[in-house]
C-alpha cells in the first residue's frame with residue numbers, strides 16, 4: 001500500500017509508546033542548542049552529568065518510527081551514519097543542521113531539520 005504521508009502514521013505509532021520520563025535525576029538543568037553556529041546541543045543534567053551531541057548525530061539517532069525502521073533495515077545503531085557501499089564515492093550532502101527546536105511538554109525536545117524531517121521527539125530519557 002502506497003502511503004503518501006508515511007510520517008503521519010509514524011508519529012502516531014511513536015506517540016502511542018508509553019513514556020516513563022521524567023525520572024528522578026534524569027532532568028536537564030540547562031539545555032544549550034547552538035542553532036546559529038550549527039554545532040549541536042549541550043545538556044547539563046541535574047546530577048552534574050553533561051551530554052554533548054552534534055546535530056549530525058542527533059539526526060541519525062532520530063527516534064521516530066520511520067527512521068528507526070530505516071535503521072533496522074540497514075543494520076545501523078541510533079546515531080550511526082549510513083554506510084557507503086564499497087568503492088562508492090560519497091555523494092555531496094549538505095551538513096545536517098537544526099533549523100528550529102522546541103520543547104514538547106516538560107519531557108522532550110523536537111527538532112526541525114534542514115532535510116525537512118521533524119517527526120522525532122527526543123525525550124530527556126532518550127538523550128540521557
Ligand SMILES: [Zn+2]
Pocket residue numbers: 062063064065066067068117119120
Ligand atoms: Zn525520524
